[in-house]
Amino acid sequence: MAKHVWIRKKGECYFLSVLNMEKKVIEAIGISKSFHDPITVKVLTDVSFAIHAGEFVSVVGKSGCGKSTLLYILSTMDTSYEGELLLDGVSMKNKKDAELARVRNEKIGFVFQFHYLLNEFNNLHNVMLPGLKYEKLTPKEVEHHAYEKLKILGIEKEALKYPNQLSGGQKQRVAIARALINDPLIIMGDEPTGNLDKKNSDVVFHIFKELAEEYQQSLLIVTHDLDFAANTQRTITMEDGRIQKGPTNNLTA
């Protein structure tokens, strides 16, 4: 609701965003997870943290530390865990498959390492798909919306092309536009720059930063790129399934 206000003047936004900082968009309380095949391995142990509205948070850690596993739990796609997950203050425990799909559709935007665009649809339709599924707006409005998102990412010219006609960086930007289409509560990224060269990585990073600062978009990005992490507002470091040190605020550090 408050998001529309953020888009305006910067000074005003700052004040409001302080107020909004109180609102937790996502909160993990004591989340643990074990894999049982072939032997029981504990991958997450008592993970607790919260992300406030408008925060740009990165999760770093060595491979195998459980950061991706955590992300998939937070994204509601993985439902076998212990502990409590609150999205927008609502518990995700004991929700049915269809309800979780609805939550993902409305409240979470995804960006993966691989773009995962559907080659059968042009870029505009790829962006529109989650919006059409949401059914909040008419297809015409969704299309208009999708154009706007593509414009924010500077690739509105490629709207009618197909994903396989784009470069890797452009594809990732289309994927980000798709994540934005339903104005999600939070954008989650799993190594969104992992597949890109340095130049494109920077482009994607700046897009995230712009989304966070200008549009007050909450972001949670899993990455192993420490430069990337260092430039986010807060970094959560994980080791052996635990949050290693207390959340650090990069900007004040």
Added chain:
Amino acid sequence: MKINLITRISVALLTARLKQTIIAAFGVTFSITMFITLLSFMAGLNDLLDNLILNRTPHIRLYNEILPSPIQPINRSTAYPGAYHFVKHIKPKNELPEIRNSEAIIKALENDPNVRGVAPKNTVAVFYNVGAINLTGVINGIDVDAENRLFIFQDYVVEGKTQDLKNTPNSIILGIGVAKKMLVRIGDNIQITTSDGTRFPLKVVGFFQSGIEELDKVQSYATLATTQKILGKPVSYVTDIQIKLHDITLAPALARRYHTRFGTEAIDIQTANAQFETGSSVRTLISYAVGITLLIVAGFGIYNILNMMIYEKMDSIAILKATGFSGKDVNAIFITIALTIGLVGGALGLIFGLGLSALIGEIPFDTPSLPTVKTYPISYNPKFYIIGAVFSIITTYLAGYFPSKKASRVDPVDIIRGK
């Protein structure tokens, strides 16, 4: 709107693998085409063979059998109750198998609401005189109009007209087999002799071919009046009363009723021709079995292609699920794909099936035993098309069911992390 979106995604996936889709649909088309053609042809043939007999057979026939007296003199004795009587010596009386009171019976039958029509008939055993030798034969005395109406008699008269039989006194329509042996042409006169030695001249007005050769060598037709004249009997003399009903299934029950009511023998068509129904039903069963087998094979084709498509589109399924499509939606997408293949393939199959059976129906089929048939018989029963359509949808749905279920269970985390 949601259905719209699912259809759009389904169509996009279908067109992405257009070649496979076309092959899958073609499998259904082929099987439905063959199903329709097979059944139409088989049913056409069945109808033809059945009609060969059934058209010419009354639903119920009333007649008198020459039987020994059922009550022998010894039965009247009360000396040995419950004993088995060996002494039987009262032989059948010397009487012709006339139906007594035939005029009243015919009138009563004509007023029966179950009865479509009544045709009285005489049969006279005769010898056809050909030069020095005699050929055995049977002349049926018929009511020409009733026979035409109830037994499509005119279809079997291959030369001459049935009306001539009615209009020319002492005329005969000869069986084609007899006519060939006697070397006669229409307009010729022939001589016949009855079993009691009476000679009688008759004028040939036509030839008759039933399709059953043995019958054509023996049977001929004359009017009731002519046969009555040959036998020297009054106009009420009738040996058979043939009845056609509105509903053939009532024949056995009505036959029993007429038997007790009129005191004659009564035989129904089901009893008289049980073998035809058995033959037809077995042939129909075989064609259904073959047709359904074809459809099931096509179903496996669809199953395979959908399975392949799901493996190929694993990423797409994962991302659809990650962006908020539920398992149900994914399921609906793949069911839509399967049903689209089934509907398009099935519809084309029905059209091609109609075309192919129509084509077969044009192929000349000349056989001397079937004078009325010029091309292969085809039945255009809408029932086959309905069954074909329903089965194509059911098999494609079943073929799509399991792959769709699998797709709906795809765990996006597995796919996305596996990269």
